[in-house]
Amino acid sequence: MNKFLYLIKGVYLLKTIIIVCFSFSLLFSQIDNSFNDFQDEFPIKKEVAWDPLKVYNIPMTQFNDFVYIHIMGPIAKGYRYLVSKPIREGVSNVFYNIQFPIRFTNNLLQFKFNNAFEETSRFAINSTYGLAGFIDIAKSEAGLKRHDEDFGQTLGFYGMGNDIPIVLPLLGPSNLRDTIGLVGDTFVNPIYHAQKRDWNIFENNKAYIFINTYNMANEYSLHVDEYENIRKDSVNLYILLKSVYEQRRDALIEE
Amino acid sequence: MKKIILLFFITMSLCAVEKANISTTMKNKINDATSIIIQKNLNLKEKATRIFPIFEDIFDYKLMTKLSLGKANWVKMTPEQRNEFSTKFITHLKNSYVDKISLYTDEKLKILELKEISKKKVWLLTRLIGSKDTYDITYKFYKSKANGWLIYDVDIIGISLIQIYRAQFNNVLQKESYATLLSKLDKKL
Numbered sequence: 001m002n003k004f005l006y007l008i009k010g011v012y013l014l015k016t017i018i019i020v021c022f023s024f025s026l027l028f029s030q031i032d033n034s035f036n037d038f039q040d041e042f043p044i045k046k047e048v049a050w051d052p053l054k055v056y057n058i059p060m061t062q063f064n065d066f067v068y069i070h071i072m073g074p075i076a077k078g079y080r081y082l083v084s085k086p087i088r089e090g091v092s093n094v095f096y097n098i099q100f101p102i103r104f105t106n107n108l109l110q111f112k113f114n115n116a117f118e119e120t121s122r123f124a125i126n127s128t129y130g131l132a133g134f135i136d137i138a139k140s141e142a143g144l145k146r147h148d149e150d151f152g153q154t155l156g157f158y159g160m161g162n163d164i165p166i167v168l169p170l171l172g173p174s175n176l177r178d179t180i181g182l183v184g185d186t187f188v189n190p191i192y193h194a195q196k197r198d199w200n201i202f203e204n205n206k207a208y209i210f211i212n213t214y215n216m217a218n219e220y221s222l223h224v225d226e227y228e229n230i231r232k233d234s235v236n237l238y239i240l241l242k243s244v245y246e247q248r249r250d251a252l253i254e255e
Numbered sequence: 256m257k258k259i260i261l262l263f264f265i266t267m268s269l270c271a272v273e274k275a276n277i278s279t280t281m282k283n284k285i286n287d288a289t290s291i292i293i294q295k296n297l298n299l300k301e302k303a304t305r306i307f308p309i310f311e312d313i314f315d316y317k318l319m320t321k322l323s324l325g326k327a328n329w330v331k332m333t334p335e336q337r338n339e340f341s342t343k344f345i346t347h348l349k350n351s352y353v354d355k356i357s358l359y360t361d362e363k364l365k366i367l368e369l370k371e372i373s374k375k376k377v378w379l380l381t382r383l384i385g386s387k388d389t390y391d392i393t394y395k396f397y398k399s400k401a402n403g404w405l406i407y408d409v410d411i412i413g414i415s416l417i418q419i420y421r422a423q424f425n426n427v428l429q430k431e432s433y434a435t436l437l438s439k440l441d442k443k444l
Contacts, residue, residue: 251413
């Protein structure tokens with residue numbers, strides 16, 4: 001008899017537990033309903049990234065931001081006021097055109113032979129008929145599109161992750177992979193070889209420094225509004241720029 | 256009473272965007288917005304007040320707030336906090352969107368395709384073609400229960416709007432507090 005009583009008690013207890021659990025799950029499912037369809041798209045893992053250089057990265061972000069807003073911004077805006085947009089775009093095209101070896105090499109390294117061939121055609125057409133790349137005639141007349149690839153993307157293509165974020169002086173957010181990539185790309189970057197060497201005509205580094213500074217100022221004059229605009233979205237500037245950079249790079253590597 | 260309910264449902268179904276109309280609806284909306292942007296006699300604020308109503312019924316701002324905070328953070332907040340935060344963030348989102356389209360100069364919009372992601376999600380792929388650069392913009396729609404297809408995220412050249420807010424909000428909420436997050440958002444308004 002006693003055993004039977006225990007059994008009934010046990011069943012009753014089990015029932016209560018099940019009901020409680022069920023009602024809880026119902027309650028939760030009601031609260032979180034709207035999240036269910038989006039959990040794959042916005043995983044939590046992405047946000048809790050390992051960041052060993054944070055102590056350096058955050059002040060460097062603030063330094064860069066200061067330089068962009070208070071020094072480069074006014075310079076770029078003054079320059080933008082003096083020089084019309086088609087000319088600035090043309091100058092940007094020239095710098096872009098001359099860095100063709102970077103794109104060619106990295107397209108090859110990623111087995112994108114078709115793109116490498118198209119890049120070569122673009123370089124040949126734009127360097128001649130396009131007046132050293134000033135006019136992107138290959139795109140407007142022949143419909144040949146750009147195929148931007150750099151060594152950072154190549155490393156990403158071979159599976160290297162974006163694990164350690166590094167903020168570079170003036171260049172802004174990057175990571176270990178892309179910093180290695182930048183160094184790798186300098187070897188095939190013609191602008192880098194404008195430095196003083198035994199085997200070239202440059203007697204000092206003035207031309208090299210001028211070219212780089214001018215390239216940077218010209219490029220920034222085309223994008224100054226974009227930076228100041230995206231900055232407005234910040235609750236935490238370092239995290240914002242890092243997220244923007246990583247998402248953009250992931251998209252480029254996926255292409 | 257029955258009539259009112261019936262009327263309510265009729266108007267609802269009129270407002271709601273069907274899947275087949277997403278492309279044309281968005282194209283019209285963006286065209287309307289750009290026609291306001293290129294008017295030179297209006298300042299940014301006047302432009303904004305005219306642009307907001309155009310997109311009011313197609314963005315699910317409430318869901319965007321929730322997704323930006325993330326489930327873990329949203330569940331922890333009290334209903335008052337949720338309301339307070341939503342109101343502030345939605346204002347911020349709207350202003351931010353108008354800021355972004357104020358960069359618009361001479362680009363041409365091209366609707367590429369309506370990509371079906373799942374039964375409940377479609378992405379509208381669009382491209383802004385400028386004199387030098389092109390920008391791919393994806394408007395991400397989901398099928399809501401009552402209001403047809405609504406936007407839950409916008410992706411510009413591979414950068415998801417929700418994702419950049421998520422990263423930031425999560426960081427501030429982990430390292431600091433809800434109060435700090437709110438005050439930081441306040442400064443933006």
